[in-house]
Amino acid sequence: MTLRAMTDEAGDIEMILGTRAVVEMLSGKWNVDILYLLATGTRRYSEVLYEVGEISKKTLTQTLRALERDGLVVRREIPGVVARVEYSLTPLGWSITEPLMAMYEWAARHLSAAGRYGERLAA
Amino acid sequence: MTLRAMTDEAGDIEMILGTRAVVEMLSGKWNVDILYLLATGTRRYSEVLYEVGEISKKTLTQTLRALERDGLVVRREIPGVVARVEYSLTPLGWSITEPLMAMYEWAARHLSAAGRYGERLAA
DNA sequence: CGGTATCCAGCCCGATACTG
DNA sequence: CAGTATCGGGCTGGATACCG
Numbered sequence A, B: 001m002t003l004r005a006m007t008d009e010a011g012d013i014e015m016i017l018g019t020r021a022v023v024e025m026l027s028g029k030w031n032v033d034i035l036y037l038l039a040t041g042t043r044r045y046s047e048v049l050y051e052v053g054e055i056s057k058k059t060l061t062q063t064l065r066a067l068e069r070d071g072l073v074v075r076r077e078i079p080g081v082v083a084r085v086e087y088s089l090t091p092l093g094w095s096i097t098e099p100l101m102a103m104y105e106w107a108a109r110h111l112s113a114a115g116r117y118g119e120r121l122a123a
Numbered sequence C: 001c002g003g004t005a006t007c008c009a010g011c012c013c014g015a016t017a018c019t020g
Numbered sequence D: 001c002a003g004t005a006t007c008g009g010g011c012t013g014g015a016t017a018c019c020g
Helices: A003-009 A012-026 A031-038 A045-052 A057-069 A091-095 A097-110 B003-009 B012-026 B031-038 B045-052 B057-069 B091-095 B097-110
Strands: A073-077 A085-089 B073-077 B085-089
Touching: A012 A031, A012 B012, A012 B031, A012 B097, A031 A045, A031 A057, A031 A073, A031 A085, A031 A097, A031 B012, A045 A057, A045 A085, A057 A073, A085 A091, A091 A097, A091 B097, A097 B012, A097 B091, A097 B097, B012 B031, B031 B045, B031 B057, B031 B073, B031 B085, B031 B097, B045 B057, B045 B085, B057 B073, B085 B091, B091 B097
Parallel strands: none
Antiparallel strands: A073 A085, B073 B085
16 A cells, blocks of 8 residues: 555544554664564563573563553463563564564665665664 | 564564664654655755644754655755755655555554554553 | 662753854 | 754663562
8 A cells, every 4th residue: 555545545643643653662772672582482581681682681671561561562470489471472462573574674675785774783 | 474484584683673773763753754744745844844743943953864864855955045945755765655554554453443542552 | 580679871852042 | 944052851771789
C-alpha cells in the first residue's frame, strides 16, 4: 500500500500517532536487540544479560519492564528454591517482527550498500 | 519474508544494526511528523514550523539537520532578497515511507483496537 | 538468581532572546 | 525569514552496592 492511498483513507493524525507509537516501543538502546534475541527463543534473565552484552542489570530490567507494559514480552516466574524468571515474546511481540523485518530489509537495501550503519552502533 | 527465513541468510548482528539504524533515524519527538508532512509536499521552514505545531525553532532546525545528515531530507536555499529555504524528501526519504507504512499498519491492526495509542496494552 | 537503591553524567528538548 | 545563542529542566542510561 502506498503513502498516498493511505492518506486517503486514514487521517494523517492517526498515521502519525500509530507510527510514533511503534517507534517509541522500539526506541531505547536495547529494545531491538532484546526483541530479536527473544525471537530466537525464551531466555532467563541472566541469559539475556549475558547474551545482549554490555547492558547493565538496571537497564535490562527497565527495558524488559517497558516491553512487558507494551505487551510485547511476557515475564514468567518459575517456582523453585532459587529465583528463576523467563522472558519470551507474546503473540503481539511476534507480530511486531513484521515491521521489524520491513525496517531491516529497507536498511539492507538502502544503507548497507553505502556502509552507512557500521558506525551507528558498535555492539 | 519471515524472521526465521531472515535469520538463516543474514547475520543476526546485521539485522540488529540495520533495524536499529532505522529506529534511530526515526527516533526523536518530531521526526515522524516531519517526514509525513514532507511526504505531502515540499515546505518552507516557516511552514514546517507552523504545521508541525508546538515545536520550537531550535528543535525544528536540529531535527531537520539530522534528517538531512541521514539523507532523508534535502535543504534548498532559494536566492532572493529575504532568506527562503525549502525542505523536501529525497528519494531515500520517499523510500523510507515503506517501513513507515508497515509500522502504521501494524499499529492500526494491533493497537488502535485497544483504544488510544498513548495507552499501554494488556498482554 | 534476579532484581532494587542510590548517585550521577549526558543529552534531548523547550523557552527566550537576538541576528543577517 | 530562517535561523543561532544561551540557559536550564527532565529523562535516559550507566556504575556500584546491597537484598530476598
